[in-house]
Every structure is written in structure tokens, then in C-alpha cells.
Amino acid sequence: MSSDNLPGVPVEETPEPVARTGMFGASGTGDTSGYGGLVVRRAPRLSSARPYGSYFDEVADALEPAFGDAIERVVVDRDEVTFHVARERLVDVMRHLRDDAALRFELSLGVSGAHYPDETGNELHAVYHLCSITHNRRVRVEVGCPDPDRHIPSTVSVYPTHDWHERETYDFFGIIFDGHPALTRIEMPDDWEGHPQRKDYPLGGIPVEYRGAETPAPDQRRSYA
Amino acid sequence: MTQTTEGKVYDVAGQDWDELVETVTESSEERLVINMGPQHPSTHGVLRLVLTLDGETVTEARTVIGYLHTGIEKNMEFRTWTQGVTFVTRMDYLAPIFNETAYCMAVEKLLGITDRVPERAQAIRVMMMELNRISSHLVALATFGMELGATTPMIYGFREREMVLDIFEYVTGLRMNMAYVRPGGVSVDLPAGAVDKIGEFLKVMPKRIKDIRKLLDANPVYTRRTKDVAYLDLTGCMALGITGPMLRAAGLPWDLRKSQPYCGYETYEFDVPTENTCDVYGRYLVRMAEMEESLKIIEQALDRLTGPLKGGPVMIEDKKIGWPSQLALGPDGLGNSPDHIAHIMSSSMEALIHHFKLVTEGFRVPAGQAYSAVESPRGELGAHVVSDGGTRPYRVHFRDPSFTNLQAVPATCEGGMIADVISAVASIDPVMGGVDR
Known part of the structure; x- marks a missing residue:
């Protein structure tokens, strides 16, 4: 990994990568090209010290x-x-x-x-x-x-x-x-169950009319990364 | 007619109108609750208004939205950062370029490459945004005219907008939902002949705007339907978070292009039109003047694109972010350029792998969050984008101006006549695709 391949981000800390697995059934990252090695790994900044700079x-x-x-x-x-x-x-x-x-x-x-x-x-x-x-x-x-x-x-x-x-x-x-004057649903129907943007919200797959096949839910599909 | 505990309910569903009028006339009830929408020609798509009337005066106006919610923000969490562009472009479908730019600016901020986006790409973005502002304002004007019962502004507005859409089609391949702006630049450079086409538009358009102004500016029917209607002053705008032409019609020259410039807007010469009438007519005047200012910006951008920025790159040079291939027009439409296909298919295995990885897997974005905002035709369009360090957005939220501005419906409609509800909603210019996302 050469540093000129990285977008303008400091490389002072390189914590563990966020790795998703499963490309073509490979057990590792499935990365045979080396492209995955170009990952920019930086944990989110959790707090900053003074001076903060700017205004x-x-x-x-x-x-x-x-x-x-x-x-x-x-x-x-x-x-x-x-x-x-x-x-x-x-x-x-x-x-x-x-x-x-x-x-x-x-x-x-x-x-x-x-x-x-x-x-x-x-x-x-x-x-x-x-x-x-x-x-x-x-x-x-x-x-x-x-x-x-x-x-x-x-x-x-x-x-x-x-x-x-x-x-x-x-x-x-x-x-x-x-204390909100009328906290009701606004985008989803009033009788909807669950809160869709939560990460634990079940996504559900789509049944396909082909020999009982089913398109898996988006978070369970094969992923390249 | 059916009797319920709340009172009599009259259904209007294609029956004999005379019969309905007769039964309603017989009723002694003064208070009338009517449901307007979600399928109503003058509610800009699927907006639903529940109006409580006392005679012809609106005593309570409630807005119901959500009929066009498509879960775009959630969907984007399962696509790469670049694919996200094709989703956001469908939010506010009258201003696709603005959605794309706001999103791409946020992604670029997260990547830390804002300064490395080529200048030519920035100039093209500015030019496309201003063309889009004109087309969006023309639709606002056209539908507004139609909703007030005047079909000529409608014909004028859509005819003029067609010229802009033709330019979009010529440059990007699509009239709407172009996914043209990408993280790092734009998807394709201007094709040969685009400059002439836009130059022609610049020649024709000032006269066309003048025609619309001649038709409406001093038209007594029009001014009576718009002057002193849907009054909302600066305090009201601030409290309700209203931005865009509505805020500028209340007298505050707040325009992100001037106050917090992006994409190099600080280098263009233009004015921020304001009015201080706080009414529908003022908003109309602001939109008209903005179109004239947009023409000035397009002209300056075009001068740069044909002059100092001619032949420059339109995508970031970093090969790990920039889309690997340039698009080119072939006999079967817009697609990967034949040169690029020849390169990856017959001369370089590494280029093929690189193309495959970048297109299927996408680039990774360092963890963190960013907010970037652009001045869309309707006000501040902001994108709050969060990354967990992966190849897909962790969370994308759009602060769409239509959503926020629609909250002004009760403030502008209650106490007024029912006919003015139409002008009030039209002057907010909500696009339900952006409201519901």
C-alpha cells in the first residue's frame, strides 16, 4: 500500500478494517486483485482538543x-x-x-x-x-x-x-x-409497524416465480466488499 | 351522503353533481371539512390537504404527506457510494442536478478531496445547476399559471423548459434523473456541439422570459390572485426554517451561492434578487429575476469552459476514486467508450481488474459524518452523510427544502379564502418526490 494511492487523509492510525465477506463463497475477503489493500482505514474521530480552529x-x-x-x-x-x-x-x-x-x-x-x-x-x-x-x-x-x-x-x-x-x-x-405537540408518523402509514431506518429493521426478500427461488434481502445478498 | 358520529359525510365520486349540490344546500351545517388530494391536479403531485372551512374561509389547514415515500435513504445503504447518485437524483425530480451535487459534495468532503475536483468539472456543475434552476422555476411558473386557470403561462413554461431538457439530454443522455454529477467530478465531458446548443439557448431565453413577464407582471387578473396572498414575513420564515425564494421574497438576501459559496460560485458575477412583499407575487418576481441571473452565470461558465478550462479533465485524477471509463455515444446509445473497452478487453488485464473492482466494489470512504448544502431552486438542500469506513453509505439524510417549506401551509392559508390555498401552495413550489423521498 503506497501512500500516494490514498485520498488526502492522514495515515497516523490504521485500526481494523470494516470487512464484509462472501464474494463468490470465498472465506477471506475474496480479494485476489490487491485492490482491497488500498483501503483507507481510519476510525471516526471521537473527540477533539483545543484549539479547534476556525470560528x-x-x-x-x-x-x-x-x-x-x-x-x-x-x-x-x-x-x-x-x-x-x-x-x-x-x-x-x-x-x-x-x-x-x-x-x-x-x-x-x-x-x-x-x-x-x-x-x-x-x-x-x-x-x-x-x-x-x-x-x-x-x-x-x-x-x-x-x-x-x-x-x-x-x-x-x-x-x-x-x-x-x-x-x-x-x-x-x-x-x-x-413534549412534541403531536408526535405521529409522517412518511409511513399510521398503522405501520417498526421503524424502517433502524439497522435492525428486517428487510425481507422478494419471492421470484422460478422454481421456488427467492431474491434474498439486500443485507444478505452476495457482496463484493 | 352517510351519517356518522362526526356529522354528515358527502362523497364526491363521479355521481350526479346536481344531486350533491341539492343535498349540501339543504344542510344547515356551517363548518365543512374537505379533503383535497392526494389526487388533485393543483396539489403538485400527491400532497393532501385537509381543510376546515367556515363558508369560504379556511379556519384550519392540515397537510398530510408520505404518499410518495420510496425509501431512497434506506436503499442507498445497500449500494456503493457512486450508485447513490442514481438514487438521490430521483428525490426532487425537478432539480436532479442539485440533489446529485449536494450528495457528491458531501461524499467528497468525507473523502477529503473537495479541492482536487477539477475546475472544469466544477464549472460544468455550476452551468448544469443554473440550467436546472431555470427549468425548475419554469415548471413552478407553468403549473402555477395552470392552477390559477391560465393555460398560456403553462404552455410558455413547458415550452421553454423543453429547451433545457433538450440540452440535458444532449449532454448527459437523459432528460431527467441523469446521475450526471459523480463523486470526484461529472460522468462525461460536454459533447461536441453542446456549447453551440447552450449558446443558442442563451440567445433565445432572455426574450422568452421577457414574454412571460409581459404576460404576467402587470396582469390584473394575475396580480389580484397573488398580491397580499399567503403573507409570511421574515420572522415566520426563520421560525419555520423556510429558505429559498420564499425567504428572499420576505426581504432577506440569503443565498448559499453568495453567503457560503461552493463549486466556485464566489468567482461568478450575479445578484441575489429580493422582494419585501412577503406574498405570492413577491415570490413570483424573485423566481423570474433568478432565472435572469442564472442566464448570466451560465454565460460566464460557458466562457470559461470554451476558454481557460477547455480540454481539462472532468473527473478527479485519483484512479482509485474516479470512474474508470469515460462515456461515449455509440450507435446503441451512451455507454463506455470503445477505446476504454479495447483497453481493458485486449491490452491490459490489470486495467480490467481495476475497472471491475472499482465498479462492483466501489471505493471506501473514511469513517465520519459530513453535511453539505447547495442553494436549490426551492431553498437549502442539505445532505447529511455518515460513513462507517465501508464501500456503502452508513446513513444518508436529505434536508429537502420542499419538506420544510410545506410546513408553512397552515401559516399562510389559515384565515384566508379557499381559492387562495391554491396560490399559497403553488408559491411554496413543493415537489413531493423531495418531500417524501
């Missing part, structure tokens, strides 16, 4: 005096800053982000979700992208909750635009946003 330090300075205990960690990666916030303090943090003169994140771009089944005790994440028109800045706020107790306080009172976005995240991930 991120200023945002953190304005946030930390009041909410230092609420911020679990700060991640600066790919010129974006993510504040991981404790769910109990989320509404206060969001209100401060919106109202403080040094922050003024007036525009929220909604709620996205993510399911990390491997992060025990913190499986479900709600991700908020905020934009400040006053200062022309962006931040990301991320909140996690354990799967058995999937409650996150609703932020509709701070950003009314979260109404539909929280409904969507509830619909797809099953995160219950406490």
Missing part, C-alpha cells in the same frame, strides 16, 4: 461558561464542528444557541437521525444542523439516547421547524421526542 473556538467559548457540563464532547472533523450534548440539557443549549448574541443560530436545518447498534447505551442519535445568518456559521448538535429508553426532549418550542423533522425521525428511528 469553532468562539462558539465553544460562548457555550461553555453556561453549559460546560452539558457538552459531553466536541468533535472537529472535516471543517465541521459537532457538539455532543446531554439530552437532559438539550432544550436549554438550543435556546442559548439561538438567543445568545455571540451565537445567534437563528436557522435550524432540521433533525436527522442515525442508528449505531454497536454503541451500547447510546444507540440512537438525533443530529441537528444549525446555521447562523448573523455570523454566517454552522454547527452540528448531536444527542444520543439508549435504545431501551429512547426519549429525547422535543425542541419544537425553540425551533418550530422541528415539528415535521422530529416526526420524521420518530417515524424512521423510533426516537420519542418528549
